[in-house]
Structure formats: C-alpha cells, structure tokens
Amino acid sequence: xxxxxxxxxxxxxxxxxxxxxxxxxxxxxxxxxxxxxxxxxxxxxxxxxxxxxxxxxxxxxxxxxxxxxxxxxxxxxxxxxxxxxxxxxxxxxxxxxxxxxxxxxxxxxxxxxxxxxxxxxxxxxxxxxxxxxxxxxxxxxxxxxxxxxxxxxxxxxxxxxxxxxxxxxxxxxxxxxxxx
Numbered sequence: 001x002x003x004x005x006x007x008x009x010x011x012x013x014x015x016x017x018x019x020x021x022x023x024x025x026x027x028x029x030x031x032x033x034x035x036x037x038x039x040x041x042x043x044x045x046x047x048x049x050x051x052x053x054x055x056x057x058x059x060x061x062x063x064x065x066x067x068x069x070x071x072x073x074x075x076x077x078x079x080x081x082x083x084x085x086x087x088x089x090x091x092x093x094x095x096x097x098x099x100x101x102x103x104x105x106x107x108x109x110x111x112x113x114x115x116x117x118x119x120x121x122x123x124x125x126x127x128x129x130x131x132x133x134x135x136x137x138x139x140x141x142x143x144x145x146x147x148x149x150x151x152x153x154x155x156x157x158x159x160x161x162x163x164x165x166x167x168x169x170x171x172x173x174x175x176x177x178x179x180x
C-alpha cells in the first residue's frame with residue numbers, strides 16, 4: 001500500500017514546484033522508499049514511526065545544504081563525465097548497474113556493452129578510479145587489467161531475507177587505508 005501523500009507527490013510534476021518544494025518532495029519520496037526504489041515500493045512499518053518527519057525537515061535540509069554547498073552537480077553520461085574531469089589528481093567512483101541488471105535503473109539507460117567501453121576508457125585515464133560491481137566471470141574478464149578486492153556481504157533489499165553475495169572493488173591503483 002502506498003501512502004496517499006506519497007502517491008500525490010510522486011504524480012506531481014517537479015517543474016511546477018519551487019526549489020524548496022522540489023527538495024522536500026525528493027527527500028520525502030527518498031526517505032519513504034524501500035531500497036532507494038522510488039517507483040512504488042514504500043517502506044512502511046506498523047511498529048515504528050515514519051522515516052519522515054516535518055519537524056526534522058529543516059535540520060536535514062540544512063545539513064544537506066552545508067555538505068553540498070561547494071559541490072558541482074552534472075547530468076552527464078558517465079563516459080562524458082570521465083572525459084571532462086580526468087586529471088592526475090582526480091579520483092572517480094563508479095557504481096554501475098550490476099552485470100545482469102543493466103536495466104534496473106531504467107530501460108536503455110545502461111547497456112551491457114557499456115561495461116567493455118568503461119573498461120577501455122578507464123585503462124587510459126590519468127586519474128584514479130574505484131569501481132564497485134557484482135562478482136561474476138564476465139566482469140573479471142572485462143576488467144582483468146586492474147586491481148581486484150573481493151568483498152563478501154549480504155544483500156538485504158530483496159524479498160525473502162538476507163542472501164550471501166560477492167562483490168568486487170576494482171581500481172587502477174593499489175588502495176591503502178588512509179592514502180589515495
């Protein structure tokens with residue numbers, strides 16, 4: 001069941017809202033969504049209060065404002081972003097869709113062929129990168145020229161409880177704690 005306020009806000013055209021209203025709409029939908037999926041899955045529990053409270057809105061927005069005040073936001077394709085900002089002092093963090101889940105964030109937004117293009121582009125950058133991805137033979141083959149760190153974890157977003165999983169942290173340098 002989707003709360004009425006969430007349904008109303010989701011259907012509201014963001015271009016009709018002020019900056020503050022858009023921020024509040026986004027924050028509300030994000031805080032209520034389950035697993036970051038804004039398309040219709042809401043995390044509602046009967047044993048605890050809502051994860052969104054109007055009384056906490058101002059401090060949340062103020063903290064976000066302070067943290068993001070000097071951040072530059074870009075709406076670029078990952079490849080264009082790397083090309084634009086690559087430099088010897090740049091560190092890129094890439095978190096593409098999992099292999100096998102290329103359309104999880106929208107059909108046509110990320111094609112499987114992009115993994116090959118990504119590996120090729122990253123091989124030629126001047127900066128450093130860290131990429132997190134699910135561990136599978138295809139990814140290991142495509143990114144074979146880079147450093148791999150295996151990570152074991154549990155996925156908890158999917159229905160049916162926690163499941164064991166393996167991911168890779170891939171980079172073009174040997175990460176050392178505290179040093180980049």
